[in-house]
Amino acid sequence: xxxxxxxxxxxxxxxxxxxxxxxxxxxxxxxxxxxxxxxxxxxxxxxxxxxxxxxxxxxxxxxxxxxxxxxxxxxxxxxxxxxxxxxxxxxxxxxxxxxxxxxxxxxxxxxxxxxxxxxxxxxxxxxxxxxxxxxxxxxxxxxxxxxxxxxx
Amino acid sequence: xxxxxxxxxxxxxxxxxxxxxxxxxxxxxxxxxxxxxxxxxxxxxxxxxxxxxxxxxxxxxxxxxxxxxxxxxxxxxxxxxxxxxxxxxxxxxxxxx
Numbered sequence: 045x046x047x048x049x050x051x052x053x054x055x056x057x058x059x060x061x062x063x064x065x066x067x068x069x070x071x072x073x074x075x076x077x078x079x080x081x082x083x084x085x086x087x088x089x090x091x092x093x094x095x096x097x098x099x100x101x102x103x104x105x106x107x108x109x110x111x112x113x114x115x116x117x118x119x120x121x122x123x124x125x126x127x128x129x130x131x132x133x134x135x136x137x138x139x140x141x142x143x144x145x146x147x148x149x150x151x152x153x154x155x156x157x158x159x160x161x162x163x164x165x166x167x168x169x170x171x172x173x174x175x176x177x178x179x180x181x182x183x184x185x186x187x188x189x190x191x192x193x194x195x196x
Numbered sequence: 197x198x199x200x201x202x203x204x205x206x207x208x209x210x211x212x213x214x215x216x217x218x219x220x221x222x223x224x225x226x227x228x229x230x231x232x233x234x235x236x237x238x239x240x241x242x243x244x245x246x247x248x249x250x251x252x253x254x255x256x257x258x259x260x261x262x263x264x265x266x267x268x269x270x271x272x273x274x275x276x277x278x279x280x281x282x283x284x285x286x287x288x289x290x291x292x293x
Binding site: 160 | 214269
């Protein structure tokens, strides 16, 4: 398991290659990359600052990955989340999962993202023409995570 | 208030309170040392102590506001007992990813 919180950008190809390197059990790799959009809630976003709660963040992400490993038949997983100042088109987060077959890789990748959105202590603050604002949590994100609880 | 139960001494402790993101800006500080009491002292006592300051504290921490509390990096409920030196963080709804 790899969990990193960092300001630097990441190279998804290199990270995924390292995750599955030398493991012939891997038959499927699923990944997700979240990026900064230029419009949120009908306002143009010029820059965004991502902050987190050091110490708790790494622990929360590790717990989410551990839950995914217990629930799905996966071989390994990687989460990289950036913090600091970002601008539209920048990469924010990378989740990658390896498994023998695709279904568990797809499901575990989505599970990790859904829980990351609702459990990991990150906060986005946007700069728009109207000023600076903290991004509101979305009800749809809670619903996405709750979907997994119903299936448990 | 009349109370027929035997008196029990409250325990006084000091915890480190941490304010994140929007709450840090609203309160104008990243954290503070806070004295709370109870038998045992619980998370709810921290919130009650802060709410009693009125103004922005009462507004941001009013019942129904979506504020989560983490003690030593684990999200917990208001009934959770806390101990001397614990780190009690107040978290607005998260928006990462």
